[in-house]
Amino acid sequence: MQYQPQAVRPNASHEYARPSPVEKLRDEICSNSELSFLMEAHDGLSARIAERAGFRGLWASGLSIASSLGFRDANEASWSQLVESVERIVDSTELPVLVDGDGGFGNFNNARLLARKLRQAGAAGASLEDSCFPKLNSLIGDRHPLADIDEFSGRLRAVKDVVSETFILVARIEALIAGHGLNEAIVRAHAYADAGADAILIHSRKSSADEVLSFASEWGNRLPVVIVPTTYYRTPVSAYRYARISTVVWANHSMRAAAAAMRHVCDSIAAQQSVASIESHIASLPEIFDLLRYDELAESEKRYLQPR
Incomplete structure (x- = not known):
């Protein structure tokens, strides 16, 4: 079953009620027929600058937050430090914030705790990746073991049971990063959709977008597709529109520019x-x-x- 873009419905109690952060993010990722863009933020100042530039949503980057704290993107920063950073981002802007939650910092219990705390901090959603704890940045080295499909699906179900429809859950697939190929990525995408994910983030470290575009074609738009073109930045965004990609994440550029x-x-x-x-x-x-x-x-x- 393919997802169908939906118009944002007004609050039943007031026709002109302001949309919540979750409704804003859902509109960007799940309900928008146009290609959306999320800009990286790692603190309040970078969030405010992105909002001033005209972006309509933010990506609280795990790499950028860890770097700003002086840590490596290898789960060296704790989940509580991530939540504290997200709270400062949320407090600094009116934009909805999608948080890079790595793999959830452990098993299903850690993942649902993280999601609950992020929701309390005001985040609109989180992306969880099917990696093993501790994770290593996807663009470094060759050590990228994947979580068991059933185990990671359990993490997703646990998160959805805790936050229900009040939080956007994006399932991030690392199969292409780990060298397992398109078929494995598609199998995982179907399993994660069945587990309750609202969207699929397919990640690649190639210098061209061929892998993610092939995935989008094979996936058939069952759920919205999110991509992170850090390494294949030369691909024109028109290719993503043609492939019916939902959302592009500019994942680390403010931090790198600041450095x-x-x-x-x-x-x-x-x-x-x-x-x-x-x-x-x-x-x-x-x-x-x-x-x-x-x-x-x-x-x-x-x-x-x-x-x-």
């Missing part, structure tokens, strides 16, 4: 012992104040601090 910019600035200041040459190349303080809405604080001070 490059900070390295350049630090090298320059250390070499020149001056900031004069770089001042015009970095964000001004008024821009930072504007991003973080210092104007709202000033207006609130007039309302709450000044006597009548």
Whole structure:
């Protein structure tokens, strides 16, 4: 059975009620006939910048959050540190947040605990991958053992039993990363759809999109397909629209841009012992104040601090 794009239904109690984060994310991934884009965020500032740029949803990247905390993307950051980072992202923006939850940090019990805590933090959904704990970033090395299909399906069912329809669950398939091929990816996708996943994220480390496009063709749109074109970034997005891909995740680009910019600035200041040459190349303080809405604080001070 193929999913059918649906229009967002208004809240029954109020025709013009604002959609919830879950409804917003569902509209982006599951109910939108147009190709959607989620932008990586790893803290409040990167979330606010992505919102200002016009994105309609965020990807709380496991790699980027771990990197910003000084950890490697190998489950070195704990699930509680992930939740704390997501809470700051959620508090900084009105956009729905889909969280990169790795494999759920353990078995079904760890996965459902993570989902419950992420929902409490305000996340709209999570992507769980069929990897074994501890995971290693998909683009590093050759150690990528896959979870047993039935065991991972149990993780998905446990999450859905806890969060029901109040949380979007994306099942991320690592079969192509592990070198198991298209047939294995399709078998896993069907099993995860039966376990209650709302969408399928198919991941590839190839430099072309051939693998994910073949998957989309074979999958036949049973559930929405999400992709992460980190390595096959040269593929035009028109190919994804033609293949009826649902959502593209730009998964780590704000963190990588920040790292490059900070390295350049630090090298320059250390070499020149001056900031004069770089001042015009970095964000001004008024821009930072504007991003973080210092104007709202000033207006609130007039309302709450000044006597009548």
